[in-house]
Amino acid sequence: MAQQPLNQTWDLDVFFPGGSSSPEFKRFLDALTEDVAAFGQRLEAAGVPGTAADLDGWMPLLDTFQDLTQRIRQAGAFVSCLTAQDMADEGAKLLQGRVAQIRAALGNATTLLDHQLSAMPEEVFAALEARPECEAIAYPLRERRLRAAMRMDPQRESLAGDLAVDGYHAWGQLYGELVARVQIPWEAGGRTVHLSAGQAANKLLDPDRAVRVRLWERWEKAWAEQADLIGAALNHLAGFRIQLYKHRGWDSILSEPLENNRMKAETLEVMWDVIDRNKGIFVEFLSRKARLLGLDKLAWHDVDAPLGGADTKMTYDEAAEFVVEHFGRFSPDMARFARKAFEERWIEAEDRPGKRPGGFCTSFPLTRQSRIFMTFGGNLDNVSTLAHELGHAYHQSVMNDLPQLAQGYAMNVAETASTFAELLVSDAALKAAGSDEERLVLLAGKAERAVAFFMNIHARFLFETRFYAERAKGLVPVARLNELMVQAQKEAYRDALSEYHPHFWASKLHFYSTGQPFYNFPYTFGFLFSSGVYARALEEGPAFAQRYVDLLRDTGRMRVEDLAAKHLGVDLTKPDFWQAAVDVSVADVRQFLALTENR
Numbered sequence: 001m002a003q004q005p006l007n008q009t010w011d012l013d014v015f016f017p018g019g020s021s022s023p024e025f026k027r028f029l030d031a032l033t034e035d036v037a038a039f040g041q042r043l044e045a046a047g048v049p050g051t052a053a054d055l056d057g058w059m060p061l062l063d064t065f066q067d068l069t070q071r072i073r074q075a076g077a078f079v080s081c082l083t084a085q086d087m088a089d090e091g092a093k094l095l096q097g098r099v100a101q102i103r104a105a106l107g108n109a110t111t112l113l114d115h116q117l118s119a120m121p122e123e124v125f126a127a128l129e130a131r132p133e134c135e136a137i138a139y140p141l142r143e144r145r146l147r148a149a150m151r152m153d154p155q156r157e158s159l160a161g162d163l164a165v166d167g168y169h170a171w172g173q174l175y176g177e178l179v180a181r182v183q184i185p186w187e188a189g190g191r192t193v194h195l196s197a198g199q200a201a202n203k204l205l206d207p208d209r210a211v212r213v214r215l216w217e218r219w220e221k222a223w224a225e226q227a228d229l230i231g232a233a234l235n236h237l238a239g240f241r242i243q244l245y246k247h248r249g250w251d252s253i254l255s256e257p258l259e260n261n262r263m264k265a266e267t268l269e270v271m272w273d274v275i276d277r278n279k280g281i282f283v284e285f286l287s288r289k290a291r292l293l294g295l296d297k298l299a300w301h302d303v304d305a306p307l308g309g310a311d312t313k314m315t316y317d318e319a320a321e322f323v324v325e326h327f328g329r330f331s332p333d334m335a336r337f338a339r340k341a342f343e344e345r346w347i348e349a350e351d352r353p354g355k356r357p358g359g360f361c362t363s364f365p366l367t368r369q370s371r372i373f374m375t376f377g378g379n380l381d382n383v384s385t386l387a388h389e390l391g392h393a394y395h396q397s398v399m400n401d402l403p404q405l406a407q408g409y410a411m412n413v414a415e416t417a418s419t420f421a422e423l424l425v426s427d428a429a430l431k432a433a434g435s436d437e438e439r440l441v442l443l444a445g446k447a448e449r450a451v452a453f454f455m456n457i458h459a460r461f462l463f464e465t466r467f468y469a470e471r472a473k474g475l476v477p478v479a480r481l482n483e484l485m486v487q488a489q490k491e492a493y494r495d496a497l498s499e500y501h502p503h504f505w506a507s508k509l510h511f512y513s514t515g516q517p518f519y520n521f522p523y524t525f526g527f528l529f530s531s532g533v534y535a536r537a538l539e540e541g542p543a544f545a546q547r548y549v550d551l552l553r554d555t556g557r558m559r560v561e562d563l564a565a566k567h568l569g570v571d572l573t574k575p576d577f578w579q580a581a582v583d584v585s586v587a588d589v590r591q592f593l594a595l596t597e598n599r
């Protein structure tokens, strides 16, 4: 790596100099606003192509659409970087609003474009697909056509969309407002403070169990106090969804989330099935952790509680070196990419006040660069985050030369490259660990992640499936929601816990997402899909690196079953792949159990 220390702040001037008061960026948004409006008018004027000959005039609209999409992505990436690096930047907030407006205008034009794709006669569409310039986007175009056809006619869809603003989406937003009211009294330093839900959630990870126990009671109580209103929001949001699906003729509550994630119902069933059959060892992990904490069984709030032990620290430069080195053992290309990101200031890692919490990776398609946001404090979690976000950036980099329409990957494969990169680095950290204490902490972290994907998210899935079935028959009262939740948790955790979280349906934002229905199983799919790919990389070594890139490049233009068949030679509707994937986590738990046998 470079001789002098790495710069820990990112370079945004290369995109638009001057931050939130950049005149270039203002001009960029002005031009984009005009071009989006003009695009809508051109689409309306063009109408649905009725013959193959009409396509000559219609095709340029597709190019314009892709160009506008890249430009709005560029703008969106820039403002999300600005708002994250300085939460007090008022100018950035105004820009964010402007970008949202342009995005909504482009969204309306997109609905019209999709309608034209679905309304053109099949022989015209076939002629479109057969054009050489459409080769790389044939699948995404066919998919847009099919998805539009699965909906109601454009007039009724547009009515439903308009009503959803103050109906469906409004219930989701109301949830946000109800959560903001949650206040949990807490005595600290001789006075009582009121913790927000977010603050309390962090405090529930306190190493002192007495703190967790005391807070837990208040946590449940705070949600119980808001449960009538939150329960109403959940019931109405779900009712809206059920009605809409009925009018679209969709018979299953899973139709939309499965279609969004380009996967089959069988795949989902087999995945949960394999997880179910492997739960025994994770129950053992939970009971071992209970013993280490001096308990008979863990309560809900103990599952992710820290075990204590050694805390390894690294400087930012050491972390960079570590990540590059271990990427390089699998793929020199990935290592080169990461080195470039560190040296060319693609990463904002400085530990300073005023930054947004958390981490993300965002891409600037016009410049073909990404930016990573995080706050580096020197612990191993931070090193994992660096690897994770660099994985996202690498995924984007191998897709950069594809047409925009072929770059859209779904949520369930979005974490493939990030989780993969994280696994490369966390396994390396495990091997490099200097003591059993360190190894124990790292292994527990890995096992807890697996428990979250296999048990916690499983509980959410079971709850949601059952709740929607009951909701189709009528409103579901709060007491019943609690009951359904505890039932799902007991089942998903195999009765391994001493205490559950009845109001989890109220405290978990994901049940209220209108953008992503069933915002749960795609996480588990993503984790396991990536683990399965990783298992293959361990088997085949660096020889797999090019095939890995080929797989990533296809994530935006294939169904997941086809993706896995083409690049891994496996059938996702059969258990084998999933078993190999679960085995990656099982191996971690076995190591943990061996290490703690006599403690």
Ligand SMILES: [Zn+2]
Residues within 6 Å of the ligand: 388, 392, 415, 418
């Ligand atoms: Zn991620």
